Structures are given as structure tokens and as C-alpha cells.
Amino acid sequence: MRQKCNPTDFLAKSLQSIPPSGIRRFFDLVSEIDEVISLGVGEPDFITPWHIREACIHSIEQGETSYTSNYGLKELREEVCKMYIRKHGVHYDPGNEALITTGVSEALDIAIRTIVNPGDEVIVVQPSYVAYIPSVIFAGGTPVPVSTDVTNNFKITPESLEAAITDKTKAVIINYPNNPTGAVMKRNELEEIADIVAEHDLFVISDEIYECLTYNGDHTSFASLDGMKERTILLNGFSKAYAMTGFRIAYALATPEIIKSMMLIHQYTMLCAPISSQVGAIEAIKNGDTQMQKMVREYDRRRRLIVRGLNNIGLECFEPEGAFYAFPSVKNSGLSSEDFAESLLNEKQVATVPGDVFGSCGNGFLRCSYAASKEDIKRALDRMEEFITSLK
Ligand code: PLP
The missing domain is CATH 3.90.1150.10 (Aspartate Aminotransferase, domain 1)
Known part of the structure; x- marks a missing residue:
């Protein structure tokens, strides 16, 4: 036996x-x-939207059913980067500063694993999307929740951020427009956060998946603030803006060193995002507005x-x-x-x-x-x- x-x-x-x-x-x-x-x-x-579904159907009919480059289709990376210059004036090189992922969910996981060593503290601005704290723990890091308050319209204040920083703090995860509060931070408010991030030499993971869903003015991307592109892993995707949750398609933008390390995890765990979803995402950027x-x-x-x-x-x-x-x-x-x-x-x-x-x-x-x-x-x-x- x-x-x-x-x-x-x-x-x-x-x-x-x-x-x-x-x-x-x-x-x-x-x-x-x-x-x-x-x-x-x-x-x-x-x-x-139908034109996005149609682009995917057409692509499958053409027999586009293979893996793509680990980084994602070149055309999609180029479209994403062009969009970032157009909307935020931030230049990312589609060759080595963009990675197409299977949802922001994957991008978030590999972004955290790329920068967190066991014992590192990661500040999570709360209330927050439910995946942030577990993802930090999965990576061996220590999540440090920082509360926001309705009296401040659920925006992180420079004082509360500063108070949570220790010599173990590695990064801050922010998410504006925010799930679950709907809070948005204006450029001048984000500038104050950027000052502290730079002063304490921190990194930022900015989940901007709701960027297109703003109702009182344009969205400010954290990476567009002075000196912040180098300190930010920017996460964004197609799930919310284009009603594409089931396509599982998103992207990360960051400096070449960071993208290269994220790729290391991505290529062994995910290989690439689904090709049909990438085709749909190209159509969304080109004709979906x-x-x-x-x-x-x-x-x-x-x-x-x-x-x-x-x-x-x-x-x-x-x-x-x-x-x-x-x-x-x-x-x-x-x-x-x-x-x-x-x-x-x-x-x-x-x-x-x-x-x-x-x-x-x-x-x-x-x-x-x-x-x-x-x-x-x-x-x-x-x-x-x-x-x-x-x-x-
Ligand atoms: N980030 C936030 C703030 C979300 O609210 C969600 C989904 O609800 C995600 C990421 C996951 O996005 P995706 O569908 O691209 O994996």
C-alpha cells in the first residue's frame, strides 16, 4: 500500500x-x-463595440492564431506609444519601453515582482482595488496601507504618504481614477505626491485603467509629471474604456530596464497576450474613440x-x-x-x-x-x- x-x-x-x-x-x-x-x-x-469584435473575427478568419512576440504585436505597441504622446506628451519607445500583457491584472503582478525584494515595504493607498495587497504579499513584500478619507475626497495627501515611509519603503501603488471611490487627483495634487516620491527615492506603480472614464476634465498620467517617467510603471488597459474585460488585454509602460525585467517573468509565465485580443486592441485605439x-x-x-x-x-x-x-x-x-x-x-x-x-x-x-x-x-x-x- x-x-x-x-x-x-x-x-x-x-x-x-x-x-x-x-x-x-x-x-x-x-x-x-x-x-x-x-x-x-x-x-x-x-x-x-462591433467594429472591435469584427476586427477580431476577421483576424481569426485570416488564420491569425499564433503566438506573437513576447512583447506583443509591434503595431499595438506603436499605437499605444503614439497615444501616450498624443494624450500625455510622454514619449515611450515601442521597441523597449512597452509590454503588452494579459490584462492589467498580469501587468500588476509582474510589475510588483519586478521591483520588490522580500521584506520591502510597498505603500498601498486605500480604499484600493482588491488585488494590490495580495499581489505585494505574493512577491514577498510587506504591504503598508495608507488610508484616505471622504473629507479629503479620498485623495492621498502628502502628509499621510510621508508618515508611512520608512527606510524599507520601496514603492507606492496609486490608482486614479480610483476603484472603489471614483476619486480623481488633479495635476497639482499629484505634483505634491511626486515631490515626496522623488525626495525619498521611491518607485510608483500607477494603475490608470480608468483613465478614459473621467467626467470633470482630463486625466493626468503620473508618468507625465516632471521626473516621474523614470520612477513609474504605468499600467493601463482596454477592459473598462472599451468594454473589453473578457479579452484580457492591457499594457505596461516603463523604462527599458524595468520592461526588460518584467519581460523576464512575462515570457516564462504568460509567453504573450492572446493574438486576437491584441488585434482588437489595435482596432480600439485606431477607431474606438x-x-x-x-x-x-x-x-x-x-x-x-x-x-x-x-x-x-x-x-x-x-x-x-x-x-x-x-x-x-x-x-x-x-x-x-x-x-x-x-x-x-x-x-x-x-x-x-x-x-x-x-x-x-x-x-x-x-x-x-x-x-x-x-x-x-x-x-x-x-x-x-x-x-x-x-x-x-
Ligand atoms: N485595476 C483596477 C483598479 C481594476 O478595477 C481592475 C478590475 O476591476 C483591474 C485593474 C483589472 O483589470 P484587467 O481586466 O485589465 O485585468
């Missing part, structure tokens, strides 16, 4: 400190309930609808200026975020995400995605009002 195997004995210890995503737990609850109105998911409710701007205008209408509606029913909500999330306070209800979201789901079948899933400073808030139809938003607001009234 061979020795019996206990698979749990084989699990890596490093994973044991990482809790499963709080969002997942909520989606599991949602899947058990019928007729849910969902303000839960962070995913466009639009189908990818009209459709994309149409979706952004619709998000803007929904944003105003939901923010006004939430404030009217007594859930105080600061004005999100980007992404597609409203982040109202539920503190007046006397319930924690989790209890509020869970009861709202069970009693009124409205799915949202409790704010503390994005870091403890998110407690007392709720993430409501407005990547949902206006009809659904209105119905959800009615049900939320009934729910709040029932608490009194």
Missing part, C-alpha cells in the same frame, strides 16, 4: 495569510438569490442619477469624478458596511459591495457600481429607500 496523500500538506505557507477576495464572497451570496439588481460588479454592462466616448457620456448620466438618488435617500455620497463607482456613506444607518450590504441583498435583492472589502478605511461605505442601466439604477434606489425606511 502506498502512503496516503493529504493535499493540504502541500499548500504553500505564503498563501495562508491571504484571505479570499471579499468581493468573491459577495458574488457567491448573489448567485444564490433570484431577481437581484446588481450594482455589484466592476465591469462595463456594454458589449464590446467615438464609441468609447458614447459609453463614457452614458456613464456620466448614470453617475449623476445615482449620486443624486443616493443623497436624496439619505446615503451621503461625495461626487465621484471618475471610474464607474459611487461610494456613499452608510454610517447613519448604524450598520457596518457588511451588515448593510448583506441585509440589503437579502431583504431587497440589491447587490452592492461593502466598502471595507477595499481596506478598513472603507468601513461605513458601500461601493455601488453604475455600470448598470438607468432603469436598474432607479429600481435599486427605490429598493434602497425602502430598506433604509425599514431600519427606522
Whole structure:
């Protein structure tokens, strides 16, 4: 008889400190309930524009089904770099400063692994996208959460950043427009952060995936600030702006030394991003702006609808200026975020995400995605009002 195997004995210890995503737990609850109105998911409710799908179909029909260069198709890298000069005045060389990845998710993972040594501290501005803290831990680093606050419109302040820096701090992860708060930082505010980054000789991973979804003025890319291109790994992708989440296509821009090291991981773990998705991304950059701007205008209408509606029913909500999330306070209800979201789901079948899933400073808030139809938003607001009234 061979020795019996206990698979749990084989699990890596490093994973044991990482809790499963709080969002997942909520989606599991949602899947058990019928007729849910969902303000839960962070995913466009639009189908990818037809011309992008058509470009992919055509490419497959032509037999383009192979691997591409590890860096990604040259044409896509060139289009991305041209776009960065056009929009932000930042010059990246498509030959060695751009890497096409399988979503920002992959880019984030390899960016962190590229710069973090075991024991390095990485500052994560919170509330934050759920993948940042686990990704730092996967790389052997120590995440250091820095809270932002509604009184400051969820923007990182130079003082709070400075207070978190130690001699072990290696990098800061920032994400504006922000998931889950919708906060946006203006150029002059980012300049103050850049001063501190330079003074303490830090690196920045700037996740700008919501760049196109800004409603009160243009987006400032962190790499466009004086001296910051060399200190930044810029992450961006097609999931949100072009409703291409299922294509898994994104890119990282950084100096040649950084891209070369990111490539080292990428070529052995991912090899390359899917060719059809790369073809779709080229089409999106070349011809996708009209459709994309149409979706952004619709998000803007929904944003105003939901923010006004939430404030009217007594859930105080600061004005999100980007992404597609409203982040109202539920503190007046006397319930924690989790209890509020869970009861709202069970009693009124409205799915949202409790704010503390994005870091403890998110407690007392709720993430409501407005990547949902206006009809659904209105119905959800009615049900939320009934729910709040029932608490009194
Ligand atoms: N970064 C942020 C801030 C996000 O909100 C998301 C998805 O919700 C991602 C990255 C993942 O993006 P991708 O679909 O490109 O992997």
C-alpha cells in the first residue's frame, strides 16, 4: 500500500495569510438569490463595440492564431506609444519601453515582482482595488496601507504618504481614477505626491485603467509629471474604456530596464497576450474613440442619477469624478458596511459591495457600481429607500 496523500500538506505557507477576495464572497451570496439588481460588479454592462469584435473575427478568419512576440504585436505597441504622446506628451519607445500583457491584472503582478525584494515595504493607498495587497504579499513584500478619507475626497495627501515611509519603503501603488471611490487627483495634487516620491527615492506603480472614464476634465498620467517617467510603471488597459474585460488585454509602460525585467517573468509565465485580443486592441485605439466616448457620456448620466438618488435617500455620497463607482456613506444607518450590504441583498435583492472589502478605511461605505442601466439604477434606489425606511 502506498502512503496516503493529504493535499493540504502541500499548500504553500505564503498563501495562508491571504484571505479570499471579499468581493468573491459577495458574488457567491448573489448567485444564490433570484431577481437581484446588481450594482455589484466592476465591469462595463456594454458589449464590446462591433467594429472591435469584427476586427477580431476577421483576424481569426485570416488564420491569425499564433503566438506573437513576447512583447506583443509591434503595431499595438506603436499605437499605444503614439497615444501616450498624443494624450500625455510622454514619449515611450515601442521597441523597449512597452509590454503588452494579459490584462492589467498580469501587468500588476509582474510589475510588483519586478521591483520588490522580500521584506520591502510597498505603500498601498486605500480604499484600493482588491488585488494590490495580495499581489505585494505574493512577491514577498510587506504591504503598508495608507488610508484616505471622504473629507479629503479620498485623495492621498502628502502628509499621510510621508508618515508611512520608512527606510524599507520601496514603492507606492496609486490608482486614479480610483476603484472603489471614483476619486480623481488633479495635476497639482499629484505634483505634491511626486515631490515626496522623488525626495525619498521611491518607485510608483500607477494603475490608470480608468483613465478614459473621467467626467470633470482630463486625466493626468503620473508618468507625465516632471521626473516621474523614470520612477513609474504605468499600467493601463482596454477592459473598462472599451468594454473589453473578457479579452484580457492591457499594457505596461516603463523604462527599458524595468520592461526588460518584467519581460523576464512575462515570457516564462504568460509567453504573450492572446493574438486576437491584441488585434482588437489595435482596432480600439485606431477607431474606438467615438464609441468609447458614447459609453463614457452614458456613464456620466448614470453617475449623476445615482449620486443624486443616493443623497436624496439619505446615503451621503461625495461626487465621484471618475471610474464607474459611487461610494456613499452608510454610517447613519448604524450598520457596518457588511451588515448593510448583506441585509440589503437579502431583504431587497440589491447587490452592492461593502466598502471595507477595499481596506478598513472603507468601513461605513458601500461601493455601488453604475455600470448598470438607468432603469436598474432607479429600481435599486427605490429598493434602497425602502430598506433604509425599514431600519427606522
Ligand atoms: N485595476 C483596477 C483598479 C481594476 O478595477 C481592475 C478590475 O476591476 C483591474 C485593474 C483589472 O483589470 P484587467 O481586466 O485589465 O485585468
